[in-house]
Amino acid sequence: MEKEINKNTSDYEEEEILNEEDNATGVWKVITIIESANLDIFLDENNTLQVLLDQSTGKIVELDSDTFKNWVLYQCYEHDKKPPGTESIIKAVKIIDTKTRLKTKNTKKLYVRVAEEGSGVFWYDLGRKAVRYDKNGWAIKDAPVLFRRFNTQKPQVEPLQGKGLDDFIRLINLSSRDDEILLKTFIVSAFIPDFPHPILVLHGQQGSSKSTTSRFLKEIIDPSTLKTRSIAGKQQDFTIAMASNWAMFYDNITNLTVEQSDQLCRSSTGEGVGQRKLYTDKEEVVFNFKNILGLNGVNCVANKPDLLDRSVIIKLSRIPESLRKTEKEIESTFEKMKPYILGECFDIASEAIKIEPSIKLKKYPRMADFAQWGFAINEVIKTGGEAFLQAYENNILTQNEKAVEVNPVAVAVMNLIKSDKVGEITGSPEYIYKKLISNAKQYDLDYMRDKYWPKNSSWLVRKMEEIIPNLEKLGISVSHYKQGGKRWVNIADKTRAKVDINSFTGGSLLVKDGWMDADFINEEIRNSYYEFDNEKEFVTDEINVDEIQF
Template sequence: MGAEKGKKTPDDILLELTEDIFRFHTPEKLPCAIFEREGHRETHRIESKTFAYYLCNIYLRETGRAIPQGSLDTVVRQLAAQAIHNGPEIPVFSRVAPCNSNGIAVDLGNSSWDSVVVTPEGWGMDSPQFPFTRTAAMTALPFPDQSGKMEELWDFVNVRSEEARLLLAAWIMCAFFQKMPHPILVLQGQQGAAKSTTAKMLLSLVDPSAVPLQSLPSSERDILIAAQNSWVLAFDNIRRLSPETSDSMCRLSTGGGLRTRKLYTDCDEIFFNATRPLIFTGIYNICKEQDLLSRALVIELEAISHHQRKTESELMARFEEARPRIFGGILTALSGVLRELPQVHLSSAPRMADFAKIGVALEQAMGLKHGAFLEAYAANINQAIGASLDDDPVAKAVMDLVTEEEEWKGTASRLLKALSRFVSTEAKRSSDWPKAPNRLSNHLRRLAPGLAAAGIDVSFDQNIGGEKRVIGIAPKIGEEMEQEQPPVPAAEVRIEPGASGENLENTDTSEPTAETTDDCLPKIAKKFSLEDFKL
């Protein structure tokens, strides 16, 4: 037997050692593998370094020799081919995943691959493994404490008003939901307001990372890579977002997909079609684009006085001791949200409708005053839009023009001249002031949603006396103003006990079915049942 085994090539030996590995592919055609190790199951991408090291290790234990690089490459390609062409299609998840029909699974990220399952009835540790994948930067969440309270978080983060705390708590709840738009959390304030520290604490309760805060990516490729390696992305010390970066962040927040050419290839692409919770930190008014602001949740942090300030090491030591209790309290609140969510219906809704429903469900679960969340959310959006318009010279000039003339119509060239009367020479020299008519027209299109919320209607391409490309500016009145209010008033929210509400977790159309995958399973590995991995 030993002689026969000695005749086998390293490729043959390693392939035999991988017979029990469950191979499958994701909806994006990424080859993955699930295998048992040290009493638990792990999921890895077949083409990852972690999986390659695993193959090297099992070969070394079996033969006492190192696997030749060529043999390793051959086996990896073979396993990837089997996963893509013969394996079932199963979505994989990072940190959070839908569970059954109305639950959420959370990967604790520890060496035992433990997970917590949250349902409307409560939460608890769960021994069966879910198809979570991990990256090198991912670190562990604490084991949650059943007796913990989420309110203990306010002893550590620099968020003082009850309205801001409610909005921040709703953002935390939303960060545990897959397959839905996520509002962009913007933490802003002057130097010394603990913006970065607050962001790091929030990350440590949702998706802790070895590198929690990162600088703003310079390209869409870098944004895509960051999104593939973390569930929550936090960008620190942002001064200003370019329109292109702003558009990419909008797609990442609410969905739309990112794609770029794969390195060292001519036609292969890598793409990402999912949403991510985002955190921005900066000093003041870092989100200027109205499209981005409509997706943002802006929390203003007050400066911390010298006699209240503590060293970061002292504060983080206290926070680490409290983290299991706070995390347990968050899971308890999340269970309450899942319980209340089917009964929440909005008669009309803001841009981030799913977030609004989660916020109202949290309000109900916490026993707060009816309408408290939507009132806070409406005030937050109005304040953010107002601040962005006040900081934009074109918006201020448009408002001054409407105040003076009420209604104005004409070409972009004439409008640029008309608006120039209301700005200083210094403002005209700034990069924020358009130097050409076409730039003014583009700028106004981006400002239009914010100006509409402020009561000013901007219309394009009207025809007056045969003149084309005419811009119209006029104040909104009556019903037009009511339609532009961001969220619905609290009185318009209907809470209907027993109603069958939309389940936000049941939106993944790529979920595998037994009919499409069971036929492939025996060809790959009979040891693992697909029932173990149904979501």
Template sequence: MSYLSNHGISKDQQQKFGIIEDTDKVTFPYKDKEGNFLFNKYRHLDQRSLENGKKFSFSSGYKPVLFNIQALDQDYVVYAEGEPDVVRSDQEGIPTVSGSTGAATFNKDWVPDFIGKRVYICLDNDDTGREGARKVAELLLRGSVEEVYQLTLPEDCKDICEFYSKGHTKEEFLNLLENAQRAKLEDFKDTQNQDDSLEDESGDKEENESITKQVIKLVLESGAKLFHDQFNDSYLAPTGNGQLVFRLKSKQAKSWLSYLTWKYIGLSLSSHPLNSTILTLEAMACYEGPQISLAIRVAKEGEIIWYDLGGKTIKITSEGWDIVEESPILFRRFPHQKYQIEPKSGNKLDELLDFINLERQADGRLSDEQLLTLCWLVFGLVPGLPHPALVLYGSQGSKKTTLHKILKELLDPSSIEVNGSQKNITEFVQTVSHHWFLVLDNMTYLPEWLSDAMCRVISGGGLSKRELHSDDDDILYNFRHIVGINGINLMIEKADLYERSLIFVLKRIKKFKTEKLFWAQFEERKPYILGALFDTLVKTLQIISTTPEPEGEFRMADFAHWGPTIAQALGYEANDFLKAYKANIYKQNKEALEASPVGLAVIDLMSDQDRWSGTPTELLSELDKIALKLRIDQDHKSWPKDARWVWRRISEVLPNLEEEGIKASKGKDDARLIILEKTLTNDVGNDNDGGQIPNNQVQSDIKDNKGDIFGGGVD
């Protein structure tokens, strides 16, 4: 068994961290907070490959840093002994870091990164690890980290990897966190002067209090603004406007306070007065400062739409767009976000189509997918409304990821262009809250919790993330952001996400370019495409008030309202958009029913009758017979296991069945009865040209594909 698999580390985790295992060594890449490569640490496996007889060595560029430092974005963190423990713990969705040189050393320069967080120390379960844990705890406490806990593993587990390899679960580990012993500074009085590395640099208490008061006075007189956001996080705007906005717990805020103190007081701000200053400013921001809602990349203020370039902003109204040096306080910025290039006006947005793999119609006109993509992109600059998820699927070489990356570059450029699968709701909420447009790349499966969470992000429902050791409090999030998903196969199974999506099938391209050439050509034209994007939004704002709102026909009503107007701003007809969108909705309905074994069975049941009624037990009996006939897998998780689940499964596709002309309802006099009725007399649906498609053709299409999804079927 390999070194990594012996530690229980999955292939996905190896890929996520960029870990490489060779026959003689394992390579662990170290990165900074922005994800930039720093150096490699090598764990030598073969006795012959040991450097100077040591198990570990480093590449050039080595310096003492934390491994997986990005985990410090979380509100709590586990400090472990080595890289395998970090990667294995992260595999369970638990934020974990380690030092670069093991339990014996902890660099005191790392302490500020832990301030304001709950730190759980979990070093190896041996004498060296226990002594190292004491030293780390003391350093953190003396550096004003208030919540430090020492976690004890079961006696038979040396480290985190062994904890999981012996069959223990994430829930058990979380229970260990809940019951971890909190460290107190008085526990270390005897060792205060024993080690220079543990020296308390706090100085005289009265002097520190005096410095804290001077710094706070300096901040208040500097023109900086203190405020809290919609989630009650405390912020500082050093210039009083939106040019710079720092979360008070952030490294940027500490750096600015240190700079201010040195420049105007001539003092180097040590950790104790610095932390006291931050705690006081946080309280002032929370209880005395105004609440200002912060957005990511795009914001709306009255009739003005603002777009964040990364310092400068673009102000967009129906009269035009302008680049503004000093904007109001509107945006929160994260390290992964890139500065957006300044746009240049005067081009057509259609130029974008030269870079994405969506084909025109045979006569040269825009295809439905092309028009919908352009309208979706412009609508992506309108905040506060539900945006359809952009779902792409197709074979390898169909440039699904490239299309999403290009749209990401235009809407929300980031050093993290696309993300992968999400382990749990906590990770997803953390990730999506940091992106205006989040792309989940190369997905093979969407768990039910993730599908539901995406629907809430699209529609604006609340999401929560529980904080450990906070009296069971939840961090509550409520925002509307944009999501994109791609994969080789269509991975959506739930009808409610289908209804909130645009679905495109991409074909494999015939001619490929090198990545270097392709992106160089795109970057050259990007300012002009971006300018055309803002020009189109301005034209849209000029005429949106004259566009009638749709009357209950569309699930994504705001997109159906803005889309025709955007199409007109692009030089097309409003009806071009409506036809294209209706065709895509027809595809959504078809795909939703294909994903529902019960939906397929109900359609077959009603294929030769106009009405059926009976109890759930009777209906399940009928559906079981049809499942055998159609070779639908009755072990599929969506197939009802007993009569109690029948109505629930039908309810999941009620709107889709109604689109197929089948109404399902409960009996008025007897709630146990389920009634199925045909409602369409014309027996038609919409095709791509706005014409009509017989429903029996729709049903035939669905039946032709069922075997590929649920098992069985004809080879």
């Protein structure tokens, strides 16, 4: 309804009323033009409205994006031969947003590069077409699923039947047969989505082609104009990058903060990452990533136990000068083999999809799904599932060693228990803390300057909790418990042979640091002899075995 303009209305107020009417007309014109285009507008898995702009290319944009608003601007110009006001477009988009949310039941999931359509049916986005692969093989087709496509993404080359994976592995100067098995498995498994993939950690001296290897892996799995990148410091930047890539490879990393390690862990295993849509928006969007991730550096940059548990560590050897080639030569060789690498990956993936459901492992490591798929993949390529499991187990042992090497508490515990004559120590957290520091001084190690070293005994148990699984793999057990109203910590070297106290017929048994070297000593004996003085040192150094009643 038009607003009435009376004789008492000022010229300024009259102009405002007419502008409101013109604006309203402009908004409805824009809405009419948008709706007449019969666009597919739907809600994605994050409750964000998306628009399928072009059926032929599968181009999808957010309704509230600059890209869509620019498209609207052009459509209006084509219709009226003059552009609408910016405010009219903003209001029109807002009205369509509200109207669609209230009325639509049209929801669709969007994918980045790789998708699972149903049980055992997968799609890989080439750009315009896609590869469909299942247990019966693979073919290039139009995909029924919708892929997000971003400006940084590149179309993938069409795969060709043939062999290329072994040729690619020969381009890389790997240090061991185990590393060859694990790298092949990592590459092929990257085409199987929706399970936690391990983070690939490449390390080696300068000149070992860490950066080149990372770039090639990105080109095989998820080509982009940005082949490698630096790791983001801010959570928002990290989340945006993860949401717009299937595979991410971080180059020349020297150090990871605790926050960055946690971000990588969460993005590898599919734990939720929450983020506001806008700084001023109270609504939070939760992303559940299970991305393909890789890191490289001169040293093994994974330094937190949780990150190491989720990693595959591969060492690259320095390439001798006599075998080096120019970047142009290597790139040319790689580009020629890339279609065949892809073709072979889809061949292997198809066969692995066929046999994976029937595989049951005797035991599963931390990254259980990767072990399951890795077994299937290596059965297909004739390496053998058991050979893969052995290579992976060896790698896990390396992970544990690395976790201990970079953790000052773990190093201190290892040095203390290995230097102990009996190989088992029990005491209060305060006592163990003092022993660790005292032992460190004997080895000229200054743990107190390390930022990961607990500042007091109260934090010691918490820090020990982080590395208990890694120490256990190396034969060192660490436990803590309450008894008699006090807290106790026990450290034991399980690789040492135990001496059965029942084999003694007399004499005395040395008690080292307040703990007899025997799990079999009953609680009564422990309660009788383990008493602290005011200095929290054990009063009794020797126990006469003849006095002990068995």
